[in-house]
Amino acid sequence: MNRYDSLTSVIWFLAGVGIALWSSMTLRVGTLKHPGSGFLPLLCGIFMACMAVIVFFQSPKKEKEVVKRSFFVDRSLINISILVIILLAYAFLLEHLGFNLTTFIVLFFIFTVVARTRWFIGMVESLIATAACYWLFGYLMKIQLPKGWLRF
Amino acid sequence: MDFFNSILLGFQVAVQPVNFFLAFLGCLMGTLVGVLPGLGPVAAISMLLPVSYQFTPVGAIIMLAGIYYGAMYGGSTTSILVNIPGESASVVTCLDGYQMAKQGKAGPALAVAAIGSFIAGTLGIAGMAVFSPPLAKVALSFGPPEYTSLTILGFMILTFLAKTSMAKALLMAAFGLFLSTIGLDAVSGNTRFALSIKELFDGVGLVPVAMGLFGISEVFLNLEEMRGRQKVNLSKILNLFPTKEDWKKFVPASLRGTIIGFFLGILPGGGAILSSFAAYGIEKRLSKYPEKFGTGVIEGVASPEAANNAAAQGSFIPLMTLGIPPNAVMAVLLGALMIHGITPGPLLIKNHPDLFWGLVASMYMGNLMLVILNLPLVGIWVQVLRIPYHILFPLIILFCLVGVYSIDNSVVDIIIMIVFGLIGYFMKKTDYEGAPLILALVLGGIFENALRQSLMLSDGSLTIFFSRPISLGFLIAAIFILLIPFILGKKRLALGVDEGM
Numbered sequence: 002m003n004r005y006d007s008l009t010s011v012i013w014f015l016a017g018v019g020i021a022l023w024s025s026m027t028l029r030v031g032t033l034k035h036p037g038s039g040f041l042p043l044l045c046g047i048f049m050a051c052m053a054v055i056v057f058f059q060s061p062k063k064e065k066e067v068v069k070r071s072f073f074v075d076r077s078l079i080n081i082s083i084l085v086i087i088l089l090a091y092a093f094l095l096e097h098l099g100f101n102l103t104t105f106i107v108l109f110f111i112f113t114v115v116a117r118t119r120w121f122i123g124m125v126e127s128l129i130a131t132a133a134c135y136w137l138f139g140y141l142m143k144i145q146l147p148k149g150w151l152r153f
Numbered sequence: 154m155d156f157f158n159s160i161l162l163g164f165q166v167a168v169q170p171v172n173f174f175l176a177f178l179g180c181l182m183g184t185l186v187g188v189l190p191g192l193g194p195v196a197a198i199s200m201l202l203p204v205s206y207q208f209t210p211v212g213a214i215i216m217l218a219g220i221y222y223g224a225m226y227g228g229s230t231t232s233i234l235v236n237i238p239g240e241s242a243s244v245v246t247c248l249d250g251y252q253m254a255k256q257g258k259a260g261p262a263l264a265v266a267a268i269g270s271f272i273a274g275t276l277g278i279a280g281m282a283v284f285s286p287p288l289a290k291v292a293l294s295f296g297p298p299e300y301t302s303l304t305i306l307g308f309m310i311l312t313f314l315a316k317t318s319m320a321k322a323l324l325m326a327a328f329g330l331f332l333s334t335i336g337l338d339a340v341s342g343n344t345r346f347a348l349s350i351k352e353l354f355d356g357v358g359l360v361p362v363a364m365g366l367f368g369i370s371e372v373f374l375n376l377e378e379m380r381g382r383q384k385v386n387l388s389k390i391l392n393l394f395p396t397k398e399d400w401k402k403f404v405p406a407s408l409r410g411t412i413i414g415f416f417l418g419i420l421p422g423g424g425a426i427l428s429s430f431a432a433y434g435i436e437k438r439l440s441k442y443p444e445k446f447g448t449g450v451i452e453g454v455a456s457p458e459a460a461n462n463a464a465a466q467g468s469f470i471p472l473m474t475l476g477i478p479p480n481a482v483m484a485v486l487l488g489a490l491m492i493h494g495i496t497p498g499p500l501l502i503k504n505h506p507d508l509f510w511g512l513v514a515s516m517y518m519g520n521l522m523l524v525i526l527n528l529p530l531v532g533i534w535v536q537v538l539r540i541p542y543h544i545l546f547p548l549i550i551l552f553c554l555v556g557v558y559s560i561d562n563s564v565v566d567i568i569i570m571i572v573f574g575l576i577g578y579f580m581k582k583t584d585y586e587g588a589p590l591i592l593a594l595v596l597g598g599i600f601e602n603a604l605r606q607s608l609m610l611s612d613g614s615l616t617i618f619f620s621r622p623i624s625l626g627f628l629i630a631a632i633f634i635l636l637i638p639f640i641l642g643k644k645r646l647a648l649g650v651d652e653g654m
Binding site: 005006009013016017020023028029032033034035036037038039040041042045046048049052053055056059072074077080081084085088089091092093095096100104108111112115116117118126130134138142143144145146147 | 203204207318320321323324327328330331334338340341343345346369372373376377543544546547548550551552554555558559562564567568571574575578582583584585600601604605608609612613614615
């Protein structure tokens with residue numbers, strides 16, 4: 002068993018209860034004869050909560066039963082956080098700055114900040130990857146990629 | 154249409170230049186994915202789903218299927234040469250394959266893996282062509298109660314084979330079912346859990362969720378190991394052809410592996426990994442020298458390699474005939490078919506014979522292509538392993554970003570992918586599996602409709618599921634599977650590996 006089972010089971014229990022409450026309060030659950038749109042989500046919520054209780058009671062309670070290792074390895078928390086921020090920035094900038102510019106900027110940050118390549122090499126890699134991606138998706142497959150304010 | 158004409162139709166479809174090229178592309182991509190550790194066929198198929206929109210449904214499914222069985226081939230190359238299983242189904246091939254390579258027999262080991270896989274692939278396809286039509290005929294008698302029970306059985310089997318806790322897997326299946334209810338309710342027209350985001354009215358897409366759970370989360374995990382990656386030491390390939398003695402040993406082993414793999418592949422939840430482990434275990438038990446297994450025995454390579462390829466073919470049967478995917482890869486393929494407007498199930502062979510038989514024939518040709526791709530080009534595949542991860546992962550991310558955006562030109566899909574990337578990362582760290590979630594997300598719509606229709610048909614009586622023999626059979630099997638851990642004294646099947654990831 003995983004050492005975080007107690008914690009995760011509580012989170013999933015709350016999620017299950019939340020789903021059950023959300024379903025029953027905002028949707029018509031109906032009856033067995035005429036199940037409504039909230040019927041299955043309510044069942045899912047209740048079932049999730051029940052399974053979470055089982056996981057909680059199955060979780061290791063003694064220290065010796067678990068393999069001690071830290072959740073995040075070395076710089077992984079920082080790397081993952083930076084990467085998530087960069088990816089979210091991509092989602093928010095894509096339609097404003099356009100595909101080419103946003104992709105180049107985001108790749109440059111990933112190469113230099115997360116992958117820690119030298120800035121010049123990162124710039125070249127980003128440029129090549131952006132151009133190749135545009136060629137594949139935009140030119141070859143004729144997918145409509147956003148041009149953004151700069152029409153680029 | 155008789156069997157011969159069906160096969161002929163299949164080859165007519167498969168040899169069309171576009172379909173032939175797509176089969177080749179799929180095999181090529183599959184081999185690449187199989188070679189690269191940390192990128193499984195589920196992620197690769199999800200990533201290439203948007204690309205497949207450009208093609209006809211037949212072409213798209215031929216390419217996506219090629220990725221799956223191609224990955225089975227590719228995985229063995231790195232297992233044998235560098236002791237790194239590119240694909241989890243090839244883990245067991247490392248045991249004897251790498252030992253053979255260390256003894257200077259890398260060439261024969263690779264050849265045995267490829268030829269064994271080819272034998273298995275060929276027989277597996279023949280089995281698929283023979284078993285699918287009669288199974289589809291039986292499935293024609295299925296009504297909503299049978300589909301409800303069959304879906305429950307599918308969930309049970311997949312959760313039973315979960316590598317950690319069955320309760321966790323069931324929890325994930327319930328979460329996936331909940332996700333499938335987001336959006337417009339087809340019966341009442343009500344919007345559910347869409348948070349007034351209009352992109353969610355059509356529901357949570359399979360592609361962003363699968364890409365997040367299997368692609369982005371894998372990148373997050375690999376970032377932890379990026380600095381500690383080992384350098385690849387390549388064994389020399391001196392001679393490619395097995396000796397006469399080798400042939401005598403590996404052909405029967407391959408045939409045994411094929412039979413085991415094919416039938417385990419058909420079972421929902423079976424799949425390539427279980428098959429390869431089972432085939433290795435049985436081969437060892439049948440051997441006159443079991444103590445030598447693990448030291449470079451040729452049967453130890455041939456049998457599991459044949460099994461995982463036969464299982465890959467076998468797992469198409471429940472998808473194509475019942476519309477029930479037996480594993481996560483098939484769940485994504487089911488989603489792909491549905492996106493292309495095709496509902497797999499008993500009527501698929503009747504309504505879309507070109508798709509079914511075209512796929513069967515393309516798989517046969519694909520197996521030939523893979524032998525050609527894997528043996529002479531083995532040096533190139535190993536070079537792929539030398540690409541540093543700090544170059545590879547930004548490209549994987551870029552492909553996911555563009556791929557997911559191109560489905561609906563929606564930024565919301567990108568955000569969903571990132572969110573599920575994070576959820577997937579935490580799930581992997583805390584031993585929750587993504588496969589039941591994806592399966593439930595794909596089957597959720599079918600399950601909910603079947604359940605509600607059944608209840609309305611029976612005036613709310615649950616006996617409808619127990620009074621019909623086929624439905625009762627499925628439920629008894631599901632309950633039996635649920636009780637197995639208690640019957641066996643709560644001992645779990647310790648596979649130690651995860652399907653398709």
